[in-house]
Amino acid sequence: MQVLHMNKGEGETSYAKNSLIQKKIILVGSSMLESAIANILWEVKPGSMGVADLGCSSGPNSLTVISKIVHMVQAASDRMGRPMPELRISLNDLPGNDFNYVFQSLPELYKKLKLDCGIEGNCYIWGLPGSFYGRLFPSHSLHFVHSSSSLHWLSQVPSGLEPCAGTHLNKEKVYISKSSSTSVVEAYQQQFHEDFSLFLRSRAKEMVAKGRMVLSFMGRRSPDPRADEACYQWELLARALMSMALDGLVEKESIDSFNAPYYAPSLEEVQYEAEKEGSFAVDCVEAFEIEWDGGDTSDLKESRGTRVSKIIRAVVEPMMESHFHLRHERMDELFMRYAKIVDGCLSKTRSIYINLLISFKKIILNGSSMLESAIVNILWEVKPGSMGVADLGCSSGPNCLTVISKIVHMVQAASDRMGRPMPELRISLNDLPGNDFNYVFQSLPELYKKLKLDCGIKGNCYIWGLPGSFYGRLFPSHSLHFVHSSSSLHWLSQVPSGLEPCAGTHLNKEKVYISKSSSTSVVEAYQQQFHEDFSLFLRSRAKEVVAKGRMVLSFIGRRSPDPRADEACYHWELLARALMSMALDGLVEKESIDSFNTPYYAPSLEEVQYEAEKEGSFVVDCVEAFEIEWDGGETTDLKESRGTRVSKTIRAVVEPMMESHFHLRHETMDELFMRYAKIVDGCLSKTRAIYINLLISFVKKD
Numbered sequence: 001m002q003v004l005h006m007n008k009g010e011g012e013t014s015y016a017k018n019s020l021i022q023k024k025i026i027l028v029g030s031s032m033l034e035s036a037i038a039n040i041l042w043e044v045k046p047g048s049m050g051v052a053d054l055g056c057s058s059g060p061n062s063l064t065v066i067s068k069i070v071h072m073v074q075a076a077s078d079r080m081g082r083p084m085p086e087l088r089i090s091l092n093d094l095p096g097n098d099f100n101y102v103f104q105s106l107p108e109l110y111k112k113l114k115l116d117c118g119i120e121g122n123c124y125i126w127g128l129p130g131s132f133y134g135r136l137f138p139s140h141s142l143h144f145v146h147s148s149s150s151l152h153w154l155s156q157v158p159s160g161l162e163p164c165a166g167t168h169l170n171k172e173k174v175y176i177s178k179s180s181s182t183s184v185v186e187a188y189q190q191q192f193h194e195d196f197s198l199f200l201r202s203r204a205k206e207m208v209a210k211g212r213m214v215l216s217f218m219g220r221r222s223p224d225p226r227a228d229e230a231c232y233q234w235e236l237l238a239r240a241l242m243s244m245a246l247d248g249l250v251e252k253e254s255i256d257s258f259n260a261p262y263y264a265p266s267l268e269e270v271q272y273e274a275e276k277e278g279s280f281a282v283d284c285v286e287a288f289e290i291e292w293d294g295g296d297t298s299d300l301k302e303s304r305g306t307r308v309s310k311i312i313r314a315v316v317e318p319m320m321e322s323h324f325h326l327r328h329e330r331m332d333e334l335f336m337r338y339a340k341i342v343d344g345c346l347s348k349t350r351s352i353y354i355n356l357l358i359s360f361k362k363i364i365l366n367g368s369s370m371l372e373s374a375i376v377n378i379l380w381e382v383k384p385g386s387m388g389v390a391d392l393g394c395s396s397g398p399n400c401l402t403v404i405s406k407i408v409h410m411v412q413a414a415s416d417r418m419g420r421p422m423p424e425l426r427i428s429l430n431d432l433p434g435n436d437f438n439y440v441f442q443s444l445p446e447l448y449k450k451l452k453l454d455c456g457i458k459g460n461c462y463i464w465g466l467p468g469s470f471y472g473r474l475f476p477s478h479s480l481h482f483v484h485s486s487s488s489l490h491w492l493s494q495v496p497s498g499l500e501p502c503a504g505t506h507l508n509k510e511k512v513y514i515s516k517s518s519s520t521s522v523v524e525a526y527q528q529q530f531h532e533d534f535s536l537f538l539r540s541r542a543k544e545v546v547a548k549g550r551m552v553l554s555f556i557g558r559r560s561p562d563p564r565a566d567e568a569c570y571h572w573e574l575l576a577r578a579l580m581s582m583a584l585d586g587l588v589e590k591e592s593i594d595s596f597n598t599p600y601y602a603p604s605l606e607e608v609q610y611e612a613e614k615e616g617s618f619v620v621d622c623v624e625a626f627e628i629e630w631d632g633g634e635t636t637d638l639k640e641s642r643g644t645r646v647s648k649t650i651r652a653v654v655e656p657m658m659e660s661h662f663h664l665r666h667e668t669m670d671e672l673f674m675r676y677a678k679i680v681d682g683c684l685s686k687t688r689a690i691y692i693n694l695l696i697s698f699v700k701k702d
Contacts, residue, residue, distance in 0.1 A: 025357075025396070026065050037072045038530060040210070042409075045082070051146070053147070056102065058097055067109060085122075124548065141208075144214075152219070164422060188263050210361040230354070236338065243337055244330075244337065258320075283360060285358050287355070305342035370624070371407070375482060375550075385423055385424065386473070387424065388480040391430065408461060427463045431465075435467070470537060471540070476544070482549060491599060497596040512576045518572070542615065549699075553695075555693070558604050567646060577679055588664070596662070618699065642680070647680060
């Protein structure tokens with residue numbers, strides 16, 4: 001789409017003079033921009049920072065956003081007490097963009113940066129022509145990507161709707177409208193999904209881990225692409241064109257064959273593609289309204305319709321010239337008619353665009369790929385002939401053997417790629433003695449059978465169970481190459497000292513874990529217990545794992561520095577409410593609640609890293625903190641409420657220790673978790689509730 005560029009120059013119909021809406025969008029996104037930049041500087045600490053503005057266009061907004069970014073980088077660096085990084089800034093747009101206008105404005109920008117900020121010599125800006133629907137930059141060269149008012153433009157007219165198509169499927173329209181057929185809507189949706197997927201795949205290769213993208217583009221809140229907020233401005237433009245056709249000023253066949261390469265997606269469509277591609281996590285989302293004329297009142301001599309018409313003309317005129325071959329006076333006539341139609345519309349109703357503003361974070365690795373990376377590194381660096389593997393806290397459900405199957409497949413695949421024989425595998429499944437090892441062992445024959453069928457593995461993979469606490473030694477010295485543990489290390493070895501049921505005074509009454517009203521002594525007792533336990537875990541593994549061996553650990557934690565934060569403890573607070581309601585009805589003794597404290601702790605990443613640094617045997621290789629909905633985002637059984645699903649998940653984990661402490665009959669336990677489900681349903685109807693999961697890869701030092 002080389003004709004997809006804005007009107008050049010500085011004339012009355014130029015983009016430079018008619019880009020107020022785009023400017024307002026940039027201003028609204030400033031705080032999200034600032035947050036993304038601060039996070040990059042804090043987490044990545046680049047000495048040289050790669051920045052790209054994709055779809056930069058050629059008006060004053062192009063350098064406005066760059067100026068903002070430079071100022072934000074300097075201000076954030078100053079606050080952190082660090083030197084400002086060198087900035088490598090790429091201004092990208094299609095080759096037809098008016099780069100001359102941009103480049104002629106650069107000297108003034110450099111001068112302003114020097115005067116305002118004292119920045120000279122460490123900020124380098126260049127232009128890069130090309131489509132962002134494909135690779136533009138070297139691998140891992142970008143830290144921050146910005147794009148505003150660009151990604152609603154498609155790479156091409158959707159397949160089947162091109163001007164050369166034999167049958168015109170969208171007659172008398174220029175985009176999706178209320179009367180468009182399902183096939184037209186689906187063609188647009190398909191083109192958007194292909195384009196946005198390619199955009200994400202391209203940026204995934206170009207960006208560093210923990211890099212950020214702030215993308216802003218026209219979208220919609222409605223699930224229906226035919227909604228007015230997504231397409232009504234195009235419908236009015238089609239009316240203006242059809243009125244020209246009736247007067248013989250435009251050929252109707254030209255209108256029938258024209259379809260704008262544009263699509264206003266829903267947030268769900270954007271998130272679907274991001275989840276499918278898998279390299280980016282959505283960090284922040286905002287959908288906001290913009291008046292068609294940007295709410296501009298600077299020139300009251302012009303009607304609102306005229307202002308809207310100028311804004312649209314500055315954007316679409318080049319591609320309409322290319323298709324309709326209209327002389328300048330005919331183009332004037334078209335947009336004069338469009339202005340009158342828009343005035344008529346705005347006199348009766350309020351018309352708005354919906355702008356989506358989304359901040360993405362480049363994910364380091366998901367659980368499977370972090371696992372795979374660790375295994376590949378072991379095989380490459382250690383080259384074991386016999387490889388010791390341990391799954392700590394394996395539990396007894398289907399997940400236990402799923403992770404072992406993954407590990408075996410990954411070892412085989414990596415060995416094949418390296419052209420080496422697959423090592424013998426010694427796999428230990430560890431959990432406390434009370435775990436249902438019978439279930440695990442009865443499932444082993446099926447796993448061996450599957451490994452033989454899938455991979456031809458027979459006789460060099462040995463799996464056994466090992467009961468015992470991982471808070472202590474379990475294996476001979478230097479016998480393990482890889483340690484995996486998932487959803488286990490948030491469980492403590494015991495109730496924190498001073499909070500045991502037998503303690504004389506109950507310090508955490510009417511609660512079952514830390515809550516907002518818990519005393520400092522309760523919080524400190526939990527913190528102390530975690531630090532003692534995790535330190536012992538690391539010291540034990542340090543003796544058991546070989547040099548350059550790896551650990552991938554995943555457990556519930558928190559991003560907040562405060563252990564009382566909702567993300568760390570709110571689900572326990574709701575369980576305490578359910579228990580207290582039972583106590584009020586005489587079904588549970590209040591003293592039993594006062595004396596119960598869960599042996600659990602959701603640490604911050606800083607607490608985990610502190611213990612690793614203090615112990616000294618392991619280096620943190622990769623870290624990721626990601627959100628999980630309380631019910632896992634499960635939608636397979638819509639007959640059950642979300643609260644019921646959460647209640648079942650929690651019950652499966654905590655019921656044995658609650659039975660041991662409260663001595664409840666089965667029907668009383670049913671009643672407790674029914675009440676808990678209702679309380680959770682009430683919570684989820686008002687707010688989004690999440691767990692934070694920490695995923696960390698460690699390397700054993702030489």
